[in-house]
């Protein structure tokens with residue numbers, strides 16, 4: 001019988017949930033759901049100095065926000081597989097490391113940083129660029145070790161990497177991958193402070209937790225042979241690995257924290273007013289190609305169609321415009337009640353809307369539903385109406401044109417005769433037609449001066465919406481200001 005599929009997302013709490021991490025998590029999750037398996041969330045926190053406050057919470061809760069729901073996690077552990085944080089199971093790693101020592105597959109190393117640095121320089125002088133540990137501690141006698149211990153030196157533990165061995169595995173994304181063991185030096189599996197290194201801990205975790213498949217970033221590809229040496233010593237069956245290609249920016253360079261025009265953390269997207277389903281959809285298409293031109297997929301659809309064979313083998317370009325477009329599509333798909341619920345938190349932070357009731361907020365929200373690509377953006381549109389843009393000299397000159405005088409006068413009169421401004425597309429039409437008949441201006445000559453006078457912009461939302469938002473008094477103020485210039 002085939003083993004139950006178990007995959008995992010195993011972040012280090014050295015940073016908040018990054019889009020690259022979210023993509024790894026999503027693909028593991030989709031693979032699990034497609035195969036009716038389990039998706040496990042666990043924490044790799046052995047890089048103690050680099051761990052940061054709040055990172056663990058963000059890694060899990062931003063994932064939950066994306067509706068990527070682990071079957072097991074630090075908050076929802078399965079007693080069979082406890083523990084879900086590496087620092088909680090140091091004694092387990094210690095036990096397995098000892099087992100490797102007893103088998104002759106690992107050994108204690110008493111070299112200090114200075115010793116290693118010296119050896120590195122010696123190798124460099126001999127033209128060797130890829131440093132390999134020279135195995136000087138491999139054959140220490142028990143007496144020698146005792147001596148060193150007495151001096152207070154605590155050993156690390158190194159894996160004895162076999163010589164002349166070809167390591168081969170079938171990568172789920174890139175096919176057959178081959179490494180030669182001679183390219184690897186004996187690497188540290190337990191540091192002298194008793195904390196395991198990533199390559200060791202991850203093997204123990206994946207084995208203990210019955211992990212069957214691992215999808216992770218390409219940066220781990222060269223770690224995989226190191227992990228396979230360990231599996232081999234223990235005679236454990238390794239999981240199947242799939243290394244996803246890197247994410248690049250529009251210039252084709254690997255995405256880095258310095259790419260300021262790309263927002264990189266899921267919590268930032270949440271705060272900006274992106275919808276989780278839109279991010280999931282975008283991440284799906286970041287390195288995975290469907291077999292149709294359809295672009296919008298719900299998570300449920302993703303469970304059905306996801307196929308690891310369609311994971312791309314070339315770098316995935318982060319198309320910022322597509323992400324914003326995708327989110328605008330998801331915003332449009334919300335029904336009006338859901339949309340208002342989503343957008344209201346952004347509106348109530350806007351100082352211009354301080355004393356407005358829900359009815360007004362809802363009206364204003366709906367005006368921009370098909371304009372915005374993320375929630376916070378609504379305030380940009382709204383502010384452009386409330387805060388009139390300064391007119392430049394050309395615009396002022398343009399508005400002074402004699403032919404617009406009658407337009408401003410008649411427009412003023414007509415607005416003044418309204419009790420309040422509450423136009424709809426339908427009621428605004430006759431209002432405009434009457435004016436046009438009076439002033440004999442139409443098209444651009446009609447709308448542009450009014451728009452400029454009211455907002456200071458040449459483009460924007462429909463005129464009747466501007467009037468409704470500003471209200472009668474403010475509209476009259478702004479028109480008289482232009483008339484008096």
Ligand code: GLU
Pocket residue numbers: 010011012044202215216220
């Ligand atoms: N903690 C590792 C990382 O964040 C996980 C690597 C793995 O999935 O094996 O990159």
